Amino acid sequence: MTSARRGLAPARRGERRLGALLVAPTLVVILLVTLVPVAATVYLSYHHATVESSGLYVGLENYRYIAQDPAFRAALENTAIFTVAAVAVELVLGLAVAIVLHQAFKGRAVLRSIVLLPWAFPLSVAAVLARLMLQDQTGIVSTLLTEVGLVHGSILSSRGDLLTAAIVVDVWTSTPFVAYLLLAGLQSIPSSVLEAATVDGAGPFQRLWHVTLPLLRPAMLVAILFRTLQAWAVYDLVYVMGLNQIDSLSTYVYRDIRVSELEFAHGSSAAVFIFATSILIAVVFMRSLGRGGDKAASR
Amino acid sequence: MTRRMPKRGPTPRARGSTVALRVAVGVIAASVVVPLLWIVKVSIVDPVEQAQVPPTVLPHSFTFSHYRVIFADPLFTGALVNSLRIAGITTVITVLLGTLAGYALARFRVPFSGAVLAAILAVSFFPAVSAIAPLFIEFRDLHLLDSYWSVVAVDTAFSLPLAVWIMVTFFRQLPTDLEDAARIDGAGPLQALWRVMLPVAAPGVATTAILIFITVWNEYLFANTFLFNQDGWPVTVLIPNFTANQFTPDYGAQAAASLVVTVPLAILVLTFQRRIVAGLTAGAINE
Numbered sequence: 298m299t300s301a302r303r304g305l306a307p308a309r310r311g312e313r314r315l316g317a318l319l320v321a322p323t324l325v326v327i328l329l330v331t332l333v334p335v336a337a338t339v340y341l342s343y344h345h346a347t348v349e350s351s352g353l354y355v356g357l358e359n360y361r362y363i364a365q366d367p368a369f370r371a372a373l374e375n376t377a378i379f380t381v382a383a384v385a386v387e388l389v390l391g392l393a394v395a396i397v398l399h400q401a402f403k404g405r406a407v408l409r410s411i412v413l414l415p416w417a418f419p420l421s422v423a424a425v426l427a428r429l430m431l432q433d434q435t436g437i438v439s440t441l442l443t444e445v446g447l448v449h450g451s452i453l454s455s456r457g458d459l460l461t462a463a464i465v466v467d468v469w470t471s472t473p474f475v476a477y478l479l480l481a482g483l484q485s486i487p488s489s490v491l492e493a494a495t496v497d498g499a500g501p502f503q504r505l506w507h508v509t510l511p512l513l514r515p516a517m518l519v520a521i522l523f524r525t526l527q528a529w530a531v532y533d534l535v536y537v538m539g540l541n542q543i544d545s546l547s548t549y550v551y552r553d554i555r556v557s558e559l560e561f562a563h564g565s566s567a568a569v570f571i572f573a574t575s576i577l578i579a580v581v582f583m584r585s586l587g588r589g590g591d592k593a594a595s596r
Numbered sequence: 597m598t599r600r601m602p603k604r605g606p607t608p609r610a611r612g613s614t615v616a617l618r619v620a621v622g623v624i625a626a627s628v629v630v631p632l633l634w635i636v637k638v639s640i641v642d643p644v645e646q647a648q649v650p651p652t653v654l655p656h657s658f659t660f661s662h663y664r665v666i667f668a669d670p671l672f673t674g675a676l677v678n679s680l681r682i683a684g685i686t687t688v689i690t691v692l693l694g695t696l697a698g699y700a701l702a703r704f705r706v707p708f709s710g711a712v713l714a715a716i717l718a719v720s721f722f723p724a725v726s727a728i729a730p731l732f733i734e735f736r737d738l739h740l741l742d743s744y745w746s747v748v749a750v751d752t753a754f755s756l757p758l759a760v761w762i763m764v765t766f767f768r769q770l771p772t773d774l775e776d777a778a779r780i781d782g783a784g785p786l787q788a789l790w791r792v793m794l795p796v797a798a799p800g801v802a803t804t805a806i807l808i809f810i811t812v813w814n815e816y817l818f819a820n821t822f823l824f825n826q827d828g829w830p831v832t833v834l835i836p837n838f839t840a841n842q843f844t845p846d847y848g849a850q851a852a853a854s855l856v857v858t859v860p861l862a863i864l865v866l867t868f869q870r871r872i873v874a875g876l877t878a879g880a881i882n883e
Contacts, residue, residue, distance in 0.1 A: 312704050312705065312785060313705055313706065313707060315700070315704065315785055315786070316700040316701075316703075316704030316705065316706035316707075316709075317700075317706055319696040319697055319699065319700035319704075319706075320696075320700050320701060320706055320709075320712060322693050322696070322697070323693045323694065323696075323697040323716065323756050323760060324697075324712065324715075324716070326693065326749075326752060326753050326756060327715075327716060327719055327753055327756055327757075329753075330731070330749055330752070330754075331719050331722055331727055331753050332719070333730075334726075334727035334728075334729075334731050334734070335722065335726050335727050337729075337730035338726055338729050338730055341729055341730065348732070348733060348736075393620070394624055397617065397620045397621060397624060400617055402614075402617060402618075402621065404621070408621060408624065408625060409869060409873075410865065410866050410869040411625055411628050411629065412628060413865045413869055413872065413873070414628055414632070414862060414865055414866075415628055416865075417810050417814075417858070417861040417862065417864070417865045418814075418858060418861070419813070419814040419816070419831070419832050419857065419858065419861075420814065420816065421814075421816040421832045421833070421835065421836050422831070422832065422835050422836075422854045422857060422858065424836065425835055425836050425838075425850055425854060426631075426635055426850075426851070426854055429635075429638065429847055429850060429851065430631075430634065432847075434649045434650070435646065435647060435648070435649060435651055435847075436651065437634060437651050437653075440650045440651055469627075469631070474876065477873050477876055477877060478876070478877055480873075481873075481877040526721055526723070529723065530723035530725065532724070532725065532816070532817045533816040533817065533832075536816075536820075537816075537836045546725075547723065547724075547725045547817070550725040550726075550728070550729075551725060551728070551817070551820075551821065554728060554729045554732060554821075555728070555732065555820075555821050561729060564729060565729050568723075568725050568726045568727075568728070568729060569726065571723045571725060571726055572722065572723055572726035575721055575722070575723050575726075576721065579718075579721045
């Protein structure tokens with residue numbers, strides 16, 4: 298930027314042109330493959346669309362249909378439970394892991410590497426492995442849970458148990474991400490602040506509650522935002538673990554569009570619903586982030 | 597995979613709490629490692645032990661047959677090649693486009709650069725399913741269904757926001773002196789990027805490449821939507837279908853296949869942990 302300001306007028310104009318040229322390919326790809334298709338989905342959702350033709354304009358009929366479709370309602374309920382439960386547990390565990398990783402101890406570097414492993418695990422593969430551990434009789438986890446008396450009957454044929462299992466797998470794979478975001482937040486807190494609190498007589502829990510957590514607020518909000526949006530769009534875990542027994546919003550859309558292609562229009566309106574609610578979630582979080590977040594995130 | 601990480605509160609720095617810290621470290625490590633060890637166990641015991649009720653905790657038999665089975669299966673080796681191809685091509689394209697765009701947005705006075713960056717980043721909030729219906733129609737009309745290029749195109753578009761953001765962050769951290777010096781010596785802006793900035797920004801480029809590669813290797817929805825022919829499936833689509841297609845799913849093969857497809861990622865993670873974390877947090881914290 299400084300060099301542009303210093304340069305001569307023609308040079309600056311050349312730079313502007315070059316800059317636009319460098320950004321253009323990225324913009325074109327994003328425009329063609331994400332923005333235009335999303336707009337087209339909105340269009341399809343207002344029509345009697347099939348995979349063959351976009352059909353007649355039907356107004357809100359597709360939306361009315363999914364609003365009354367028990368399968369959509371179940372998908373919405375599952376997704377809401379999944380999102381709230383998974384993100385809440387991940388936040389608490391992520392904070393605990395971040396605090397541990399922030400301490401000085403022998404083998405910290407090793408633990409920091411190991412903790413990242415679940416994050417790199419493909420979700421669809423993790424779901425397969427979870428099913429393997431939950432098989433009746435031969436699965437290790439189902440056997441243990443049955444022995445302890447926590448589970449009666451088959452986990453893989455109970456919708457409630459399947460949803461719980463999907464949440465647990467999500468917690469396993471996504472807690473590292475939350476932990477690392479919060480760890481970055483912890484590392485940006487100057488130790489002088491905590492020392493000052495100690496001098497003032499604050500115990501460890503008071504320091505955590507009154508000093509650390511308020512300063513971690515921006516990092517926590519970012520973690521919650523990213524995780525909430527990912528969980529709200531959950532597809533892999535529910536599709537592979539549920540094996541047609543449970544739906545999330547995304548698997549509902551997928552089923553309508555790709556499996557039974559006759560439901561194309563209904564799937565499109567459900568897709569618009571996920572899109573609109575995601576943007577709404579993002580906007581709400583960005584607002585609260587902007588409101589109280591500037592104090593600590595001064596990097 | 598149900599071992600929970602510690603529910604206990606923070607472990608204060610005080611000396612007396614070293615035991616609590618050790619316990620917490622042990623629980624965290626175990627919650628990651630124990631499920632993985634279990635999968636290793638399932639992948640090396642024979643089918644008789646596999647079917648035992650209740651399951652054995654420690655392996656009593658040992659066989660490499662599951663690994664032999666999957667590597668003899670052309671579908672599996674083919675899926676490895678497909679995954680490598682899709683993730684490799686997507687990574688190259690995304691890193692190239694993302695570096696150019698990130699450099700321009702960080703350094704040049706691009707018109708509306710703030711709005712452009714915001715628009716690019718907003719895409720990372722888009723749920724993937726909201727785009728698949730029209731893309732499905734489009735790819736069918738273009739005869740791109742069942743071509744890995746359809747998946748590459750969509751994966752690229754959805755990976756670009758992260759790539760651009762990481763590169764913008766990295767370029768902004770670099771001092772402008774180097775470029776200025778190069779420019780005074782008569783280098784054009786592109787030459788300055790190529791000769792001076794890129795070597796310095798290499799860590800940023802590597803971070804972006806690793807993150808994108810892992811994300812795309814793990815991608816499931818698009819591959820499961822646009823690829824019908826099982827010869828074209830990447831590993832994420834093939835492995836779940838090991839179960840669905842067979843009456844008695846071969847758990848040993850499933851476990852072995854799952855481990856094989858995760859090993860490359862594990863090596864990346866264990867080798868480049870710092871870099872990956874830097875990229876992940878740059879993508880989120882530096883707002």
